[in-house]
Amino acid sequence: MSIQPEVAPEQAGFDARRLARLDAHFARYVDDGRLAGWQLTVARDGRVVHSSVYGHRDTEAGLPVEPDTLWRLYSMTKPITSVAAMMLWEEGRFELTDPIAGWLPEFRDMRVYQKGSVSQPFTVPATEPIRVWHLLTHTSGLTYGFLNTSVVDALYRKAGYDTAGKPGADLAETCRDYAALPLLFQPGTAWGYGVSTDVLGRLIEVISGVSLPEFVRTRILEPLGMGDTTWSVRPGEPRMAALYVPTPDGRRVRFDPMGRLAYEEPEAPSGGGGLISTAADYQRFMNMLLNRGAGLLGPRTVGFMTRNHLPGGADLDTLQTGGFAETTFEGIGFGLGFAVVRDPVPARVWSSPGTFYWGGAASTAFWVDPVERLTVGFYTQLVPSSTYPLRSQLRQLIYSALTD
Structure with a gap:
């Protein structure tokens, strides 16, 4: 299904x-070779004000971006998994303070990296169990192998977990492998991007009894009518966007080793x-x-998820461990599955306090601004997401176009 404007800009x-x-600004990214193509939606009060596409979903095949192009969400999957978990929370199936070892016993008696090398890491016992809210807020101490910023990241890679999972490992085995590795920090003491939401996905499976x-x-x-959203597509799916990486000369090159994973049924579905x-x-x-849950979640649950849950009310700049550029850190908190704007001034890019958002590894981004009743989605296909300042420029251009 494609997406088209529903209301004139002046009316919104x-x-x-x-x-x-x-469109003119981001077209230049395509015209000079930095991006292959993109799609953009801007809506207010749930009605689409601006919808545009530009460039190619597959440059080599000469296929243009079209309104129904399929994009890799990557980490824009995380808010969906977080909503799934909170649906179970609303049913009383767990409390946010529950240790996850009650369902995933492999996470009992965790160790935390303190010093040493990949060959000889020195660890100490965790002083706090990993709790459900730690997974939702990325304060669990779990990390990503592809970050390449710590000994713990290297241990993940050594165990077979880099940008993709270990061949042959389902989600249950994957989580057992994660639990056998040391944590990057004591749970609840810092913010570190990692596999927390993948473990949350496994927790959903165990609690719900379904995959x-x-x-x-x-x-x-299905309740939202998201019929095009899937965990994989059939080989040769013509609507699927290709994947690209930047080159040293500021252009891009196709990256099929990572891109072809979209055509394979995942052995360990990544939440x-x-x-x-x-x-x-x-x-x-x-x-x-x-619309604050619109029947899937209660409105107060959505409000709760989009508050800052970081310890002490701190921002990401205070608690982050480095090695990650999906968002600016200054003035930004983190809720249950979303980054949350506390104060836009420190980051020097406007958005309303209370705006919540996230992005994906292929430079996609979305945000929801409850104050302005604004939603924005940007979809493209360049890894990594930190290559260009697309997200901050989106905010500059969109907020400066508001007139009421």
Whole structure:
């Protein structure tokens, strides 16, 4: 299903000429070779104000980006998995303070890296168990192998976990492997991006009694009408965007070793980065969040998820462990599955306090601004996401187009 404008910009409080700057600005990224293509949606009060596409979903095949192009969400999967978990929370199936070892006993008696090398790491006992809220807020001490910033990251890679999972390992075995590795820090004491949401996906499976893809499909995707959102696509799917990486000369090159994973049924479905979707489908998910749950979650649950849950009310700049650039850190808190704007001034990019958002490894991004009743989705295909300042520039251009 494609996505089209539903209301004139002036009727929604936008200056149409200023909105047009968006397309001209991001077209330059394609014209000079930095991006292959992109898709953008801007909506207010749930009605699409601006929808545009540019460039190619597959440059080599000469296939343009179209309104129904399929994009790799990568970490924009995390909010969907977090919503799934909180649906179980609303049923009283767990408390946020519960240790996850009650369902995943492999996470009992965790160790925390203190010093040493990959060959001889020295660890100490965890002083606090990993609790459910630690998974939702990335304060668990779990990390990613591909970050390449610590000895613990290297231990993940040594165990077979880099940008992809270990061949032959399902989600249960994958989580047992994670539990056998040391934590990067004591749970609840810092913020570190990692496999927390993948473990959360396994927790959903054990508590619900069904697989993560089945739970997400029946409880979220089907009720919202997200029929194009899947964990893989058939080989040769023509709507699927290709994947690219930057070159030293500021251009890009196709990256099929990572891109072809979209055509394979995952052995360990990733709650942290596994979904493929369209702009129209993700707009439905954003509208649900803007409308405070819209029947999937209670409105107070969405409000609770989008508060800052970091210890002491700190921002990411205070608690982050480094090695990650999905978002700015200054003035940004983190809720239950989303980054949350506490104060836009320290980051020098406007958005309303209370705006919540996230992005994906292929430079995709979304945000929901409850104050302005605004949702934005940006979809593209360049890894890593930190290559260009696409997200901050989106905010500059979109907020400066508001006139009411």
